[in-house]
Amino acid sequence: MDSSAVALSVARPPPAVARRRFGVLAGLFDTWPNAAVTLLLVWLLVRIGIAMWDWAFARGVWQAETAEQCARTGGLCWAFLADRWRLILFGPYPYAQQWRPALAMVLFALLLGASLAPAMWAARRTRLLLALAWPCVILTIAALLWGGLLGLVPVPSRLWGGLPLTMILASVGVSGAFVLAILLALGRRSDMPVLRAVCTAFIEFFRGVPLVALLFLASVLFPYFVPPDWTMDVLLRAQIAFALFFAAYMAEAIRGGLQAIPNGQYAACESLGLSYWQAQRRIILPQALRIVIPSLVNIFIAAFKDTSLVVVISMMDLLGAANASTAEAKWWGLYIEPYLFVALIYLAICAVISTYSRGLERRLGVSER
Template sequence: MSDLAAGGTPAVPTVPRRAPITMIGPVAWARANLFNNWWSSAITLAMIYLLVKVAVSFVSWAFINAIWVVPVSPAGVANTEACRAIAGVGACWAVITEKHRFILFGTYPYEQHWRPAIVCLLFIGLYVVSAMRRFWRWELALVWIAVLTLIGVLMWGGILGLSYVPQERWGGLPITLILATFGLAFAFPLAILVALGRRSKLPAIKALCVLYVELIRGVPLISLLFMASVMFPLFLPEGLNIDKLLRAQVAIILFAGAYLAEVVRAGLQALPRGQYEAADALGLSYWHKTGLIILPQALRLVIPPLVNTFIGFFKDTSLVLIIGIFDLLTAGKTAIIEPAWQGFGVEVYITLGVIYFVFCFAMSKYSSGLEAEFNRHRRR
């Protein structure tokens, strides 16, 4: 009886239909947010016009009218007349074609550039492996030690048939990766200890941690780099000299540690008091309670500000140029000092910006996935 309509005729089964395209999907979103009235529609159309015009101009400058290669004389002098003839009309990517090895590796011996190239790949591989949760075991620390030792052997040389290269010849992308990797790797555990110290019930430890954070945050990074490069050697005994790169690395670690400590402390304060009381009720010691219950939850809460700080300090490594360390940005600026390439800084800075963006965007996307995975049980 249920299959028969009124009057005894067979009922026609109803097929579910999708909502009209104007009610859901991109069309509905655009209609509600971009074209919901005449004023919004006018602004949207004006913005579309400007974006299209800028995009067409950039494509024309960067690709259609660009020059990628220029002739080079037997003496090694580039003929940039063709680039200067199209100034303002097309890009001269020939400066990247000719100077890319100098930009990436600085004054490292030209015939040995394969060594810093492998170092950059090792760093990237180390980041990728460390980002995979299935490798988060104690053996990962051994991998880090082995890879960093190999990186030191490749950069310095002097063994295994490799020619010795002093640190004064290092430069470019490897220096940026070294400063960022070692800086954040050592600053993060320091930040955790300082954050815990600021919440300690021991007055001496709490006062020292507060003094450290407030003192470091009260001065710019440039001043710490100057102190490490210029002032610190004056206090060393005669004949004792610490490498400039190591001094800059320590300054970056101390500076990053102070900022990261406040981020970690924010996560510790965000946990409800019940978590601490539950851990105490289980009879856990302070370090077991902190390592197994408190810190994992606190760090999950502050993943966005942590990664934001990581990204900021990755870019801040470029400040070492003021003390004469040849990082990626310094190498790019030096590449256009040559008279033949003066006036083509835009192309170089765009290339450097793309390199920085790739690393920073990778950190941002990874942190987004990590945050979503760790906070899947929370309702947002």
């Protein structure tokens, strides 16, 4: 071996990485173009912030009896929100009983937060506790909303509205759609031609029909296809329409994740002697669902916002309640306040969903494939 080969075989130190100036501000002021864009955006944000502060607080009206009194300053009418916020949040639910949907939402939020915490899934005992808590909480929420038990005044579902109705339609619809979507995705990839054709036809039909049309069919035309003495609550019909519609979209997202799994994974399952369902439950589906987390989150958020379409079947969700809040004569002409209030609620909930999904992606290592 000559000296040049020996010199090449000697370990060399790694190349020095150039350290960017400004530390955490790198990319903001390290070059003249970056600094100019940064300063321009900061100036715009400051101007917008000052204008919003002036409109919402400096010229805001905190006490007023009519929309005309609020219009004198041209600011945000806080008096309207103080007078109508309960109608926006709870819709036509009886005023004296609105503590019941409020308590139901608190119970649901607490249990959902506990269920999404990774620590709750670490031990078998906590998992069993969650499995027992969900049926109990669901029955409690149903009893609170419907009433008729323990001295609670009965409230029919046609009087439900506002944020509780939106949360029920979104959460129950998405949960049912997710389970159905997994079965549809597996069925569309099945080797059985009849099953594959049925699942494909289901997906293509519900993806090709607008959700408004499905809600209309479920509400108006459904009674014509069943016996006269057989009835179904309109909320349940809307819930089924939601679940079927979004199951078709989720199924295609999950099918994409299944197709992304290398064939070697299937061969490994066969070599281990795993049955079809064992392979799907333990090996294939966990990987496929991890891949499609961003797509599923997009569908979850779309489903949450599309609950506003139930207005076509005379159900008053959060957005419908905001529309109804201006129906009183003294508040005619006020539209910015209720829509801004509702937009902030939608934004906050969607931001929480997005933040959790990003954390879930980091924990599961989606970006490390």
